[in-house]
Amino acid sequence: MNDSNQDNLFAHPLGVVPDFVFDQAVVDVFPDMIKRSVPGYETILAHCGELASRYVQADSHCYDLGCSLGASTVAMRSRIEGRNAKIIAVDNSSAMLDKCATVLASVPSAVNTDLVNQDICDTVINNASMVVMNFTLQFVPMAQRVPLLKKIYAGLNPGGCLVISEKLYFEPPSLNTLLGDLHHQFKRAQGYSDLEISQKRDSIENVLIPETLDAHIQRLRACGFQSASPWFQCFNFCSLVAIK
Numbered sequence: 596m597n598d599s600n601q602d603n604l605f606a607h608p609l610g611v612v613p614d615f616v617f618d619q620a621v622v623d624v625f626p627d628m629i630k631r632s633v634p635g636y637e638t639i640l641a642h643c644g645e646l647a648s649r650y651v652q653a654d655s656h657c658y659d660l661g662c663s664l665g666a667s668t669v670a671m672r673s674r675i676e677g678r679n680a681k682i683i684a685v686d687n688s689s690a691m692l693d694k695c696a697t698v699l700a701s702v703p704s705a706v707n708t709d710l711v712n713q714d715i716c717d718t719v720i721n722n723a724s725m726v727v728m729n730f731t732l733q734f735v736p737m738a739q740r741v742p743l744l745k746k747i748y749a750g751l752n753p754g755g756c757l758v759i760s761e762k763l764y765f766e767p768p769s770l771n772t773l774l775g776d777l778h779h780q781f782k783r784a785q786g787y788s789d790l791e792i793s794q795k796r797d798s799i800e801n802v803l804i805p806e807t808l809d810a811h812i813q814r815l816r817a818c819g820f821q822s823a824s825p826w827f828q829c830f831n832f833c834s835l836v837a838i839k
């Protein structure tokens with residue numbers, strides 16, 4: 596098993612396609628899956644490092660909510676050594692966190708890092724100067740999104756930042772179809788077949804609930820953030836930064 600394992604989870608006809616879960620089979624191919632499925636993923640990660648270098652305050656906490664294998668944690672901690680900041684990386688998939696521990700051990704860092712197996716809706720956020728939710732809020736039930744964002748706002752120090760990366764929904768539906776098609780074309784160019792694309796879509800559509808960019812911005816404002824803006828978008832994938 597290694598990080599170059601190719602994602603072929605949806606390559607063969609599945610009959611009834613099960614709802615997507617972050618289980619061991621997904622963990623085993625996750626780096627390949629996310630890189631070939633999310634346009635701009637590596638750019639977003641690199642700029643999480645850049646934002647960390649600008650926003651992470653001395654003696655504060657950084658949170659990586661829905662950390663998976665720790666890619667955002669690795670990006671942040673490479674840019675914040677010497678500040679006595681601590682990273683708290685949280686995920687509710689124990690298979691993800693087990694592998695994450697191995698990944699983090701293979702990229703040594705002086706930055707203190709805690710791995711927490713927990714629902715991010717239960718995570719206590721305090722003394723935070725940076726919170727990252729890269730492609731995680733979209734999996735949180737709708738009713739829990741406002742309380743989660745309010746909790747993050749309350750736990751951020753003044754001047755701290757929240758980074759949220761998400762798949763977006765567009766209106767009118769014709770625009771959503773166009774941007775979805777462009778995303779599928781991206782996946783074809785990454786080597787996914789039409790069968791893989793359509794079975795993955797069926798698997799994830801009841802699990803990943805995307806919202807419009809306007810809905811994200813308005814909710815961030817309603818939760819207290821005075822400034823919130825997208826800083827990256829490619830097709831129907833976007834990353835936003837919000838400052839307290």
Ligand SMILES: C[S@@+](CC[C@H](N)C(=O)[O-])C[C@H]1O[C@@H](n2cnc3c(N)ncnc32)[C@H](O)[C@@H]1O
Nearest residue numbers: 617661663666686687688714715729730731734
């Ligand atoms: C698409 S992956 C995130 C990718 C990761 N942030 C990165 O940049 O590589 C979503 C992750 O969020 C986790 N997750 C989803 N809902 C969660 C919740 N309510 N609490 C904790 N983790 C959650 C999943 O287990 C999964 O590992």
